[in-house]
Amino acid sequence: MDGFPILSAILALPLLGAVACLVSSAAAARWIALVTTLATLALCIGLWATYQIGGPQWQFVEDAALFGNAFRWALGIDGIALLLIVLTAFLMPICIAASWEAIDRRVPEYMALFLFMEVLMLGTFMAQDIFLFYIFFEAGLIPMYLIIGIWGGANRIYAAYKFFLYTLLGSVLMLIAMLWMVNYAESTSIPVLLNTDFPPQAQTLLWLAFFASFAVKMPMWPFHTWLPDAHVQAPTAGSVILAGVLLKLGGYGFVRFSLPMFPEASAQLVWVVFGLSMAAVVLTSLIALVQQDMKKLIAYSSVAHMAFVTAGIFTFNRQGIEGGLVVMLSHGLVSGALFLCVGVVYDRLHSRDIDKYGGLSNNMPAYALFFMVFTMAAVALPGTSGFVGEFLALVGAYEANSWLAAVLTTGIILGAAYMLLLYWRIAFGTARTEEAAKLPDLTRREWAMMAPIAAVVLWMGVYPESFLAPMRQDVAVLLERVARAAPEGDAHVTAGAPAPAAHEGEAH
């Protein structure tokens, strides 16, 4: 693999696929998109297989001065980026499959936009140049705006505008902050900036500028209002990508930029993050509890889960950060899968109203089974991916602040309440409408979408080491970097004095 620009190849593949889709017929475009995304997934799995755990911090590095002195085509990944890249590549073929029949008009454009979206998201995780990162990060607005606006539901135009302008406003200030940083550090390279000590008084403003962008993207309460609208109106695959990957950009940004570049400001403003996370967990869970619209419910639950990510990342300890990262991966799978579950019944009945369903476990047993696996993962049942992440995040949070841990735990209880309520109202009891009683079970295509996600969810729940191992060293680097500013937790963990074990002989 040495010397072969595999990261560029991974980016080029979907890009070529997108161009090919644009000029082909609907049926051909579907197959081109599926084959391209599967090939990209294969390359990304190859990437994971050849990634050296414990090797250099940045691997598969590429650097070409394509754009003069302004910025560079610099790519490279660490373990954190690696897993998010694999997640993106994993969800993409599933999105294409989910759109196979649901999208019946302007198919070539749709598939091209999805592939283009994949390029941009993968590029965001790969970029090693801060401006290249910004370009990839921001460019995602265009395809997502078009996907929501063209193929979305009834109120799609409002949702598309809100999504575009809200997230644009959030991120423009980040660009100014980046310009300031580059001006100060005289380098656009992210690895260099990661080791630059910015003056603490400037850090606060820089931190806030980055926070504006990532908090909107994440989204954190109270900047989340664009998310329910966008989710509800987007087509199923759009929701999957939005929840599965786009929201992760915010968390990735916190881990990659806010925390290691501005440790002092992070420590100083940690109360903002904790406060908003606590508010988010409780408030959005309560909001989710009263939703009638399935997609809205899952959208609000996303905000609640993202609060675990933000809280975990800013605990400044290993459990918290690793937990936050695992919650990101797990939520990417689980919420994506839940949106797929909604999409399956929406395709049949064209309604997202919970009251139109009921008793689906009678006529759709396979569907009910998968839906239950994902519900349990969202509730963080041990043995599923959700448990690992939320447990670690809570351990980290307890070490940092007991109040934070207490409130977040309430969130888990509330989360169980709204998810089980949703599952109960949809799958158990008797059908509330005649149509719901006649719904046919999963097709083979839908099986093929659900089964891989369920398998990975269980894998991550049973043997999380596969996912924690690549990140371990990078989290250590991050912790070392922020150690000088880490605020003191209120847990005061002290090592006990080792006492010799009682000998049987003494008892005599």
Place this chain on the structure above:
Amino acid sequence: MMNDFLLVLPELILTVSGLILMMIAAWAGDRAAPALTWAAILTLATAAAFLPGLASPGGSAFHNLFAADPFAAYTKVIVYLAAIVSLFAAMSWFGRDRDYRAEYPVLVLFAVVGMGMMVSASDLLTLYVGLELQSLAAYVLAAFQRTDSRSSEAGLKYFVLGALASGILLYGISLLYGFTGTTGFDGIAAALGNDGVSTAELFGLVFVLAGLAFKISAVPFHMWTPDVYEGAPTPVTAFFASAPKVAAMALLVRVAVEAMGPAAGEWRQIVIFTALASTILGGVAAIGQKNIKRLLAYSSINNIGFALVGLAAATPEGAAAVMFYMTVYVVMTLGAFLVVLRMRDANDQPVETIASLSGLSRTRPMLAMAMAIFMFSLAGIPPLFGFWPKFLVFQAAVAADLTWLAAVSIATSVISAFYYIMIVKMMYFDEPAPAFAETREPVGAGLILASALFVSPLGYLAIPALSAATLAAAWSLF
């Protein structure tokens, strides 16, 4: 002396061939219009080939009245290219309605001569003569469709307001001359630098800037722009939005840096005010527009505001960013206007309402895609190339310790993003309006394709070449 003439060779070529073409036009009549247009295009290309300062170091001619430096050369290349494109556009657009007339290419040539004088001026009088030559040609062009009352109105409005602005400019020039004792840029700079900026000199400076702000249609001197853009025939509007804007902007940069450099602290406040006012008003006022040409007028006001952010930095990097901005701006704007030129209803009548773009992605997918690219690019959304010049002006502002200005103006760019994505929404989300008439025009299609490719992410590959050229141009001012 001979050397002086070599330095103004492009202007000589343009003037002489303009006069010859005028004679031919007078005798051969409108039948010769297409041939004359091709001749004018050829002339512009020839003049570009003889530009001093491009490959050679250039110099200053006629006792420092005329500067043929890399800055002037770079601007002239852009101006000539924009003029060539708008000549193509005019030929096919007027030709379709059979009212293309032979004086059109001649007027464009004279306007280009005027612009050449403007960007090369190193004396307030050269500046004024160039500006007037360009303006007079432009007034006639605005009223080119004599039988159309909107066109005549646009011409008249442009003339009256333009004359007022010329008056203001001339008053400022006379004040500066009176209190510095010279009209040469270097002399003025020396006088301002020696003993500080007196109140009277400040007045002169303000009046000169106000007159120039009119030409670049920066707020608060922008009122004429939407009316003239709407009333003038569309190819003329395309021309107004491109070449003269670049020339006037370059002129403003040169005056601000070369003549008023020592007073940078004074004019910076003015530039910052007009920049922010332009970005805000250009964003807010465009939202309610129903006519695509008016909308593009506000878009140009908005973009000029962003370019001025680079000037406010008052550094070589800032000036280079302005020139980079204008280069990309010209391509985006001409591209958008080339699309507008193709908007004709079933009866082959031009339509200008924004609503007629509805559902264009269904009826004309390629045209809609090109327009969407131009709109996102004008909004400055990466990965389109329109992002990069905005990036450069903000970078220059941040490097000059004007971080707050960069932050405020980038926040205003969200306002303007609203109406650009509104056009995209019309084309992609709405139900189709009646389809436009078919156009068979390979040159126009090729130009749209070329500009769309330039503002697509492929444009980023041009960054090394363009930054080197703009930086070289900007350094020749400092």
